Amino acid sequence: KAGVTQTPRYLIKTRGQQVTLSCSPISGHRSVSWYQQTPGQGLQFLFEYFSETQRNKGNFPGRFSGRQFSNSRSEMNVSTLELGDSALYLCASRSGLAVQETQYFGPGTRLLVL
Amino acid sequence: ILNVEQSPQSLHVQEGDSTNFTCSFPSSNFYALHWYRWETAKSPEALFVMTLNGDEKKKGRISATLNTKEGYSYLYIKGSQPEDSATYLCALGGGADGLTFGKGTHLIIQP
Numbered sequence: 001k002a003g004v005t006q007t008p009r010y011l012i013k014t015r016g017q018q019v020t021l022s023c024s025p026i027s028g029h030r031s032v033s034w035y036q037q038t039p040g041q042g043l044q045f046l047f048e049y050f051s052e053t054q055r056n057k058g059n060f061p062g063r064f065s066g067r068q069f070s071n072s073r074s075e076m077n078v079s080t081l082e083l084g085d086s087a088l089y090l091c092a093s094r095s096g097l098a099v100q101e102t103q104y105f106g107p108g109t110r111l112l113v114l
Numbered sequence: 115i116l117n118v119e120q121s122p123q124s125l126h127v128q129e130g131d132s133t134n135f136t137c138s139f140p141s142s143n144f145y146a147l148h149w150y151r152w153e154t155a156k157s158p159e160a161l162f163v164m165t166l167n168g169d170e171k172k173k174g175r176i177s178a179t180l181n182t183k184e185g186y187s188y189l190y191i192k193g194s195q196p197e198d199s200a201t202y203l204c205a206l207g208g209g210a211d212g213l214t215f216g217k218g219t220h221l222i223i224q225p
Contacts, residue, residue: 035213040171041207042216045211048212058211090158099145100163100165103148105160106157106158113212
Protein backbone atom coordinates (compact mmCIF):
# COMPACT_ATOMS: atom_id res chain seq x y z
CA LYS A 1 0.00 0.00 0.00
CA ALA A 2 1.25 3.46 -0.80
CA GLY A 3 1.88 5.64 2.20
CA VAL A 4 0.61 9.11 2.99
CA THR A 5 1.76 11.62 0.41
CA GLN A 6 1.98 15.39 0.70
CA THR A 7 2.50 18.04 -1.92
CA PRO A 8 4.37 20.20 -2.37
CA ARG A 9 7.35 19.15 -0.26
CA TYR A 10 8.83 22.63 -0.07
CA LEU A 11 7.28 26.04 -0.46
CA ILE A 12 8.47 29.61 -0.14
CA LYS A 13 5.92 32.40 0.27
CA THR A 14 5.96 36.00 1.38
CA ARG A 15 4.04 37.62 4.21
CA GLY A 16 0.43 38.32 3.40
CA GLN A 17 0.13 35.61 0.77
CA GLN A 18 -1.96 32.51 1.18
CA VAL A 19 -0.97 28.89 0.68
CA THR A 20 -2.69 25.56 0.09
CA LEU A 21 -1.12 22.26 1.06
CA SER A 22 -2.37 18.86 -0.04
CA CYS A 23 -2.46 15.46 1.63
CA SER A 24 -3.42 12.10 0.13
CA PRO A 25 -4.11 9.48 2.79
CA ILE A 26 -3.43 5.78 2.66
CA SER A 27 -6.04 4.08 0.49
CA GLY A 28 -9.11 3.23 2.55
CA HIS A 29 -8.31 5.68 5.33
CA ARG A 30 -11.09 8.14 6.04
CA SER A 31 -9.49 10.31 8.70
CA VAL A 32 -6.86 12.95 7.98
CA SER A 33 -5.23 15.08 10.65
CA TRP A 34 -2.87 18.01 10.24
CA TYR A 35 -0.02 19.01 12.53
CA GLN A 36 2.43 21.90 12.64
CA GLN A 37 5.99 21.38 13.76
CA THR A 38 8.17 24.29 14.82
CA PRO A 39 11.50 24.08 16.65
CA GLY A 40 10.16 25.74 19.78
CA GLN A 41 6.73 24.15 20.03
CA GLY A 42 7.15 20.64 18.71
CA LEU A 43 4.29 18.93 16.93
CA GLN A 44 0.94 20.64 17.46
CA PHE A 45 -2.48 19.50 16.33
CA LEU A 46 -4.25 21.71 13.79
CA PHE A 47 -7.41 19.81 12.87
CA GLU A 48 -8.86 16.46 11.92
CA TYR A 49 -11.27 15.57 9.13
CA PHE A 50 -13.35 12.45 8.85
CA SER A 51 -15.77 11.76 6.02
CA GLU A 52 -15.48 15.34 4.79
CA THR A 53 -16.37 16.83 8.21
CA GLN A 54 -14.04 18.65 10.56
CA ARG A 55 -14.17 16.79 13.85
CA ASN A 56 -12.06 19.00 16.00
CA LYS A 57 -9.57 21.82 15.80
CA GLY A 58 -6.50 22.77 17.75
CA ASN A 59 -5.65 26.15 19.16
CA PHE A 60 -4.82 27.98 15.94
CA PRO A 61 -6.25 31.20 14.50
CA GLY A 62 -8.98 31.21 11.89
CA ARG A 63 -6.38 31.86 9.18
CA PHE A 64 -5.78 28.12 9.28
CA SER A 65 -8.51 26.14 7.58
CA GLY A 66 -8.93 22.87 5.83
CA ARG A 67 -11.26 20.62 3.96
CA GLN A 68 -11.62 17.03 2.94
CA PHE A 69 -12.93 15.67 -0.32
CA SER A 70 -15.08 12.63 -0.99
CA ASN A 71 -11.97 10.58 -1.86
CA SER A 72 -10.56 11.46 1.59
CA ARG A 73 -7.83 13.69 0.19
CA SER A 74 -7.42 16.79 2.30
CA GLU A 75 -6.17 20.30 1.80
CA MET A 76 -5.02 22.81 4.34
CA ASN A 77 -5.09 26.53 3.67
CA VAL A 78 -3.31 29.32 5.48
CA SER A 79 -4.34 32.86 4.59
CA THR A 80 -2.49 36.11 5.26
CA LEU A 81 0.77 34.35 5.99
CA GLU A 82 2.93 35.55 8.87
CA LEU A 83 6.62 34.90 9.46
CA GLY A 84 5.70 32.65 12.38
CA ASP A 85 3.84 30.31 10.05
CA SER A 86 7.18 29.02 8.79
CA ALA A 87 7.10 25.39 9.85
CA LEU A 88 6.91 21.78 8.77
CA TYR A 89 3.30 20.78 8.18
CA LEU A 90 2.55 17.09 8.56
CA CYS A 91 -0.58 15.22 7.78
CA ALA A 92 -1.53 11.82 9.14
CA SER A 93 -4.20 9.34 8.17
CA ARG A 94 -5.98 6.50 9.92
CA SER A 95 -8.79 4.25 8.85
CA GLY A 96 -11.30 5.21 11.53
CA LEU A 97 -11.57 7.02 14.82
CA ALA A 98 -10.86 4.38 17.44
CA VAL A 99 -8.41 5.60 20.11
CA GLN A 100 -6.05 2.70 19.55
CA GLU A 101 -5.72 3.30 15.83
CA THR A 102 -2.30 4.20 14.55
CA GLN A 103 -1.95 7.48 12.70
CA TYR A 104 0.39 7.19 9.71
CA PHE A 105 2.30 10.31 8.82
CA GLY A 106 3.38 11.76 5.53
CA PRO A 107 6.81 13.33 4.91
CA GLY A 108 5.53 16.86 5.42
CA THR A 109 5.54 20.16 3.57
CA ARG A 110 8.19 22.61 4.67
CA LEU A 111 6.87 26.16 4.40
CA LEU A 112 9.13 29.17 4.58
CA VAL A 113 7.51 32.59 4.87
CA LEU A 114 9.74 35.54 4.00
CA ILE B 115 -4.31 21.36 27.84
CA LEU B 116 -2.50 18.03 28.27
CA ASN B 117 1.16 18.14 29.20
CA VAL B 118 3.31 15.34 27.81
CA GLU B 119 6.90 15.37 29.01
CA GLN B 120 9.79 13.36 27.62
CA SER B 121 13.18 12.88 29.18
CA PRO B 122 15.96 13.14 28.54
CA GLN B 123 15.82 15.72 25.76
CA SER B 124 18.86 14.17 24.11
CA LEU B 125 20.99 11.11 24.64
CA HIS B 126 24.32 9.85 23.33
CA VAL B 127 24.76 6.09 23.52
CA GLN B 128 27.61 3.85 22.46
CA GLU B 129 26.84 1.29 19.77
CA GLY B 130 25.92 -2.00 21.40
CA ASP B 131 24.72 -0.45 24.66
CA SER B 132 21.11 -0.59 25.75
CA THR B 133 19.17 2.51 26.64
CA ASN B 134 15.78 3.72 27.75
CA PHE B 135 13.84 6.95 28.03
CA THR B 136 10.65 8.19 29.58
CA CYS B 137 7.35 9.69 28.59
CA SER B 138 5.24 11.22 31.38
CA PHE B 139 1.62 12.26 31.08
CA PRO B 140 -1.42 13.09 33.22
CA SER B 141 -2.89 9.84 34.51
CA SER B 142 -6.49 11.09 34.42
CA ASN B 143 -8.62 10.67 31.26
CA PHE B 144 -6.11 8.35 29.63
CA TYR B 145 -7.07 6.83 26.27
CA ALA B 146 -3.96 5.72 24.40
CA LEU B 147 -0.22 6.31 24.25
CA HIS B 148 1.59 6.31 20.93
CA TRP B 149 5.33 5.99 20.28
CA TYR B 150 6.94 7.18 17.06
CA ARG B 151 10.47 7.16 15.67
CA TRP B 152 11.36 10.12 13.48
CA GLU B 153 14.49 10.10 11.40
CA THR B 154 15.69 13.27 9.74
CA ALA B 155 14.04 13.95 6.35
CA LYS B 156 11.65 11.03 6.76
CA SER B 157 8.08 10.57 7.95
CA PRO B 158 7.50 9.78 11.62
CA GLU B 159 7.27 5.98 11.87
CA ALA B 160 4.71 4.44 14.21
CA LEU B 161 6.24 2.07 16.74
CA PHE B 162 3.53 1.21 19.26
CA VAL B 163 0.04 2.10 20.41
CA MET B 164 -0.61 1.21 24.03
CA THR B 165 -3.92 1.39 25.81
CA LEU B 166 -3.93 -0.84 28.90
CA ASN B 167 -2.13 -0.35 32.18
CA GLY B 168 0.73 -2.82 32.32
CA ASP B 169 0.90 -3.16 28.54
CA GLU B 170 4.23 -4.28 27.17
CA LYS B 171 4.94 -4.19 23.46
CA LYS B 172 7.99 -5.30 21.49
CA LYS B 173 9.25 -4.76 17.97
CA GLY B 174 12.66 -6.29 17.32
CA ARG B 175 15.12 -4.69 19.73
CA ILE B 176 12.68 -2.00 20.82
CA SER B 177 10.12 -2.47 23.56
CA ALA B 178 7.81 -0.26 25.59
CA THR B 179 5.91 -0.45 28.85
CA LEU B 180 2.95 1.53 30.09
CA ASN B 181 1.82 2.58 33.57
CA THR B 182 -1.41 4.56 33.29
CA LYS B 183 -1.94 4.80 37.07
CA GLU B 184 1.25 6.75 37.63
CA GLY B 185 1.31 8.32 34.17
CA TYR B 186 4.46 7.11 32.45
CA SER B 187 5.75 4.94 29.64
CA TYR B 188 9.28 3.69 29.06
CA LEU B 189 10.84 2.93 25.71
CA TYR B 190 13.79 0.52 25.72
CA ILE B 191 16.31 -0.14 22.98
CA LYS B 192 18.49 -3.20 23.40
CA GLY B 193 21.92 -3.34 21.77
CA SER B 194 21.75 0.09 20.09
CA GLN B 195 22.75 0.28 16.44
CA PRO B 196 23.60 3.37 14.35
CA GLU B 197 20.26 3.05 12.52
CA ASP B 198 18.49 3.63 15.85
CA SER B 199 19.64 7.25 15.76
CA ALA B 200 16.45 9.29 15.56
CA THR B 201 14.05 11.39 17.60
CA TYR B 202 11.61 9.29 19.58
CA LEU B 203 8.24 10.89 20.21
CA CYS B 204 5.43 9.87 22.47
CA ALA B 205 1.90 11.20 22.14
CA LEU B 206 -1.37 10.93 24.01
CA GLY B 207 -4.28 10.05 21.79
CA GLY B 208 -8.01 9.77 21.92
CA GLY B 209 -8.98 13.16 23.15
CA ALA B 210 -10.60 15.97 21.22
CA ASP B 211 -7.25 17.55 20.39
CA GLY B 212 -5.79 14.86 18.16
CA LEU B 213 -2.48 13.50 19.29
CA THR B 214 -0.71 15.56 21.96
CA PHE B 215 3.02 15.11 21.49
CA GLY B 216 5.95 15.45 23.79
CA LYS B 217 8.99 17.27 22.47
CA GLY B 218 10.88 14.05 21.91
CA THR B 219 14.11 12.38 22.93
CA HIS B 220 16.88 12.88 20.38
CA LEU B 221 18.98 9.70 20.37
CA ILE B 222 22.45 9.57 18.84
CA ILE B 223 24.25 6.24 18.61
CA GLN B 224 28.01 6.61 18.55
CA PRO B 225 29.98 3.91 16.75
